[in-house]
Amino acid sequence: MSEATTHHDDHHDHPKGLWRWVVTTNHKDIGTLYLLFSLVMFLIGGAMALVIRAELFAPGLQLVNPDFFNQMTTMHALVMIFGAVMPAFVGLANWMVPLMIGAPDMALPRMNNWSFWILPFAFTILLSTLFMPTGAPASGWTLYPPLSLQGGNSFAFVIFAIHLMGISSIMGAINIVATILNMRAPGMTLLRMPLFIWTWLITAFLLIAVMPVLAGAVTMLLTDRFFGTSFFNAAGGGDPVLYQHIFWFFGHPEVYIMILPAFGIVSEIIPTFSRKRLFGYTSMVYATASIAFLSFIVWAHHMFTVGMPLGAMLFFMYATMVIAVPTGVKIFNWIATMWRGSMTFETPMLFALGFVVMFTIGGLSGVMLAIVPADFQYHDSYFVVAHFHYVLVTGSVFAIMAGVYYWLPKWTGHMYDERLGKIHFWWSTVWVNVLFFPQHYLGLAGMPRRIPDYAVQFTEFNMISSIGGFMFGFGQLLFCYIIWKCARGGEPASARVWEGSRGLEWTVPSPAPHHTFDTPPVVDDSVAVHKDELT
Amino acid sequence: MAQGSYYVPATAKWPIVGSVGLFIMMIGAANWLNGNPIGPWLTLIGSVVVIFMTFGWFAEVIRESEGGLYSSAVDTSFRQGMIWFIFSEVMFFAAFFGALFYARMFAVPWLGGEGTGAMTNELLWPGFEAHWPTHGPAELGGDFQTIPAFDLPLLNTLILLTSGVTITLAHWALKRGQRTALVLWMWSTIALGLLFLSIQFYEYVHAYRDLGLTLGSGIYGSTFFMLTGFHGLHVILGTIMLIVITLRCMFGHFTAKNHFGFEAVAWYWHFVDVVWLGLFIFVYVI
Numbered sequence: 001m002s003e004a005t006t007h008h009d010d011h012h013d014h015p016k017g018l019w020r021w022v023v024t025t026n027h028k029d030i031g032t033l034y035l036l037f038s039l040v041m042f043l044i045g046g047a048m049a050l051v052i053r054a055e056l057f058a059p060g061l062q063l064v065n066p067d068f069f070n071q072m073t074t075m076h077a078l079v080m081i082f083g084a085v086m087p088a089f090v091g092l093a094n095w096m097v098p099l100m101i102g103a104p105d106m107a108l109p110r111m112n113n114w115s116f117w118i119l120p121f122a123f124t125i126l127l128s129t130l131f132m133p134t135g136a137p138a139s140g141w142t143l144y145p146p147l148s149l150q151g152g153n154s155f156a157f158v159i160f161a162i163h164l165m166g167i168s169s170i171m172g173a174i175n176i177v178a179t180i181l182n183m184r185a186p187g188m189t190l191l192r193m194p195l196f197i198w199t200w201l202i203t204a205f206l207l208i209a210v211m212p213v214l215a216g217a218v219t220m221l222l223t224d225r226f227f228g229t230s231f232f233n234a235a236g237g238g239d240p241v242l243y244q245h246i247f248w249f250f251g252h253p254e255v256y257i258m259i260l261p262a263f264g265i266v267s268e269i270i271p272t273f274s275r276k277r278l279f280g281y282t283s284m285v286y287a288t289a290s291i292a293f294l295s296f297i298v299w300a301h302h303m304f305t306v307g308m309p310l311g312a313m314l315f316f317m318y319a320t321m322v323i324a325v326p327t328g329v330k331i332f333n334w335i336a337t338m339w340r341g342s343m344t345f346e347t348p349m350l351f352a353l354g355f356v357v358m359f360t361i362g363g364l365s366g367v368m369l370a371i372v373p374a375d376f377q378y379h380d381s382y383f384v385v386a387h388f389h390y391v392l393v394t395g396s397v398f399a400i401m402a403g404v405y406y407w408l409p410k411w412t413g414h415m416y417d418e419r420l421g422k423i424h425f426w427w428s429t430v431w432v433n434v435l436f437f438p439q440h441y442l443g444l445a446g447m448p449r450r451i452p453d454y455a456v457q458f459t460e461f462n463m464i465s466s467i468g469g470f471m472f473g474f475g476q477l478l479f480c481y482i483i484w485k486c487a488r489g490g491e492p493a494s495a496r497v498w499e500g501s502r503g504l505e506w507t508v509p510s511p512a513p514h515h516t517f518d519t520p521p522v523v524d525d526s527v528a529v530h531k532d533e534l535t
Numbered sequence: 536m537a538q539g540s541y542y543v544p545a546t547a548k549w550p551i552v553g554s555v556g557l558f559i560m561m562i563g564a565a566n567w568l569n570g571n572p573i574g575p576w577l578t579l580i581g582s583v584v585v586i587f588m589t590f591g592w593f594a595e596v597i598r599e600s601e602g603g604l605y606s607s608a609v610d611t612s613f614r615q616g617m618i619w620f621i622f623s624e625v626m627f628f629a630a631f632f633g634a635l636f637y638a639r640m641f642a643v644p645w646l647g648g649e650g651t652g653a654m655t656n657e658l659l660w661p662g663f664e665a666h667w668p669t670h671g672p673a674e675l676g677g678d679f680q681t682i683p684a685f686d687l688p689l690l691n692t693l694i695l696l697t698s699g700v701t702i703t704l705a706h707w708a709l710k711r712g713q714r715t716a717l718v719l720w721m722w723s724t725i726a727l728g729l730l731f732l733s734i735q736f737y738e739y740v741h742a743y744r745d746l747g748l749t750l751g752s753g754i755y756g757s758t759f760f761m762l763t764g765f766h767g768l769h770v771i772l773g774t775i776m777l778i779v780i781t782l783r784c785m786f787g788h789f790t791a792k793n794h795f796g797f798e799a800v801a802w803y804w805h806f807v808d809v810v811w812l813g814l815f816i817f818v819y820v821i
């Protein structure tokens with residue numbers, strides 16, 4: 001823990017304009033960059049989703065050819081996962097971690113800048129493949145061989161883009177771990193840390209553990225295609241299934257990377273608007289840690305239909321279902337926090353509550369998918385698509401939006417437009433369910449994912465889903481407008497912003513000055529965000 | 536002035552140089568793989584930029600460190616950074632070790648008809664019997680022989696282990712403030728590293744020329760060369776780091792108490808060492 005003051009070396013140069021953002025080392029600037037980047041990617045990925053939904057509005061092929069359709073599903077997923085959701089969480093971490101633990105900045109400020117500034121280049125490479133003669137990759141975001149090895153020239157570009165994203169994520173994660181472990185203000189003991197900090201600490205650990213594994217997997221793809229290795233080629237004694245194992249060893253922790261920080265955000269917001277301390281703080285920490293641990297031993301639930309020994313399937317089935325226990329602990333804790341609280345329903349709280357309800361729907365469909373014999377039917381169907389969009393859109397993305405509304409006044413110094421915020425929430429919530437709920441039925445009835453055409457009996461539900469998609473998608477322009485408006489002006493926000501908020505970030509003025517906590521605050525239980533005994 | 540305070544540089548110009556370098560390098564490499572003649576040149580330019588960035592960035596950090604700008608908290612941050620970086624490297628190797636174990640324990644036996652692989656063997660690869668080393672049922676890459684473990688690889692193991700000892704002796708010398716001993720032990724470590732690399736290089740030439748063992752020799756060739764190859768790259772990187780740090784020792788950059796740069800490189804060297812032990816056991820011996 002750093003007890004001493006900070007030395008900001010900025011008396012001699014003050015870069016201006018765009019260059020300032022390129023060379024900045026300030027965690028708030030870098031957080032803003034991440035968040036804006038993520039928003040742009042959200043819109044680009046969203047446009048791709050609308051191409052998919054437009055094609056699926058009616059059976060038959062009408063707008064795009066099948067190969068382009070598959071390019072859209074592949075790129076949509078890669079852009080949303082690596083470009084929108086992950087950078088949004090890193091952006092929130094950049095802004096909030098130092099503010100919440102009383103640190104002057106991130107532990108390694110220069111590396112922080114680099115983590116961000118790799119991303120625009122990585123995504124330039126990724127998106128440029130759309131304009132190549134052979135088009136973008138069309139094998140699905142999982143890049144399964146042998147299909148992914150049969151694509152055009154874009155393949156090598158995609159692999160290298162993924163390498164760059166990996167480098168960025170690993171550096172970002174190292175920075176977050178170092179900051180949390182090393183930069184806490186005196187008195188900010190581990191068990192006084194806000195839950196957002198805890199969830200990010202564990203997420204960062206997951207990132208450092210699995211991004212290199214993804215790098216290894218895609219490197220093997222690369223050498224299989226260009227250098228004659230046979231990792232995934234049975235003729236040479238390899239096995240395409242090996243790729244799936246390595247990929248999902250990364251892939252499953254990856255989905256938790258995208259949800260644990262969301263748990264953290266929701267655990268900050270619900271106590272604030274219930275005007276109570278978080279129920280079961282310690283159990284939340286342990287639940288997060290056990291989810292992270294379990295996430296390493298469940299990966300093959302993505303591969304039940306690929307042909308595995310029975311014993312392995314049983315193991316992965318039970319291990320997966322065990323995850324529902326710590327997840328359930330969290331959901332019950334959130335509900336218990338609200339129990340007899342004096343609740344109000346400002347926009348962040350609405351999104352957080354939407355999260356709790358709809359993430360649970362996604363979690364439950366997950367448990368259904370975890371059942372081996374059932375998954376034999378559900379696998380690669382729209383049921384899976386419905387599952388992961390409930391956990392990722394109404395889960396991760398809703399939590400990100402909740403976090404943005406919650407902290408926006410702290411960032412800009414103005415209140416956002418509450419009325420528009422509520423409209424945004426209700427609009428999104430209604431249409432996102434119109435969009436994704438029918439996909440459960442489509443999947444159960446047998447509609448496969450990643451196919452541009454379908455049998456006529458699926459028409460109505462697809463139309464409903466597409467209408468939901470367009471309404472949800474265009475509704476997000478309102479989100480952009482609200483952010484823009486709040487950045488421009490609005491009712492001035494107080495330091496504490498919310499009546500029930502607690503924690504160090506609310507002790508600094510709004511907007512948070514460029515440098516905060518140069519002299520570390522001293523933390524005791526009165527500041528500490530959660531302490532069971534004090535509830 | 537900064538004694539005891541956390542140093543936050545106002546601006547960072549090197550990261551953007553690094554990003555542009557990586558960008559050019561990656562675009563170059565992808566073009567190269569696709570057979571575009573501009574590829575190698577772009578890769579070269581990108582690599583030069585990245586190397587330029589690395590030296591510039593480290594020079595800046597060393598200047599700041601020598602200028603006394605770093606407090607013990609900054610030191611701890613660097614330590615954390617290095618530890619977690621090494622952990623990420625461990626996980627990168629884990630992916631390739633995982634591939635090796637999976638191939639040996641599952642993929643190859645199944646191709647040979649074990650367990651549920653009976654029909655695969657019967658219908659797709661009749662007559663293939665599981666064995667290791669293998670280049671698979673299609674015998675990719677032609678006949679090959681492997682490199683015996685208790686020959687040069689054993690020698691290389693001893694060399695690397697010894698280098699682990701010499702770098703520790705160097706560290707002790709540093710802590711006792713004996714610069715001559717420190718520098719001598721450091722150069723011996725570097726010499727051992729280079730010796731290891733030369734033997735490894737000789738082995739590769741031998742494998743390709745005399746043994747018929749190549750990257751294309753089925754799953755054995757793939758795992759053998761990718762594991763030892765990535766390890767070799769890390770030894771090269773480690774050796775460069777050792778050289779830089781030794782020069783810094785000679786310039787007197789480190790004190791008995793304050794020498795994190797040295798320790799970071801030593802940790803890295805030990806990591807490379809441990810990975811090799813894994814390689815020696817699982818790739819060569821077993």
Ligand code: HEM
Pocket residue numbers: 142255256258259301302320321323324327362363364365366367368369370371375378379380384387388391392395396
């Ligand atoms: C109780 C918790 C969960 C369980 C039991 C669960 C279970 C599963 C299972 C068994 C599958 C494979 C379905 C198939 O392909 O046949 C799956 C797919 C998926 N899950 Fe979950 N899941 C859970 C939570 C989550 C969370 C929190 C996320 C992300 C935030 C997530 C994201 C995904 C994604 C993206 C896929 C599809 C990957 C693909 O094939 O492209 N899941 N889940």
Ligand SMILES: [Cu+2]
Pocket residue numbers: 251252255298299301302
């Ligand atoms: Cu999973």
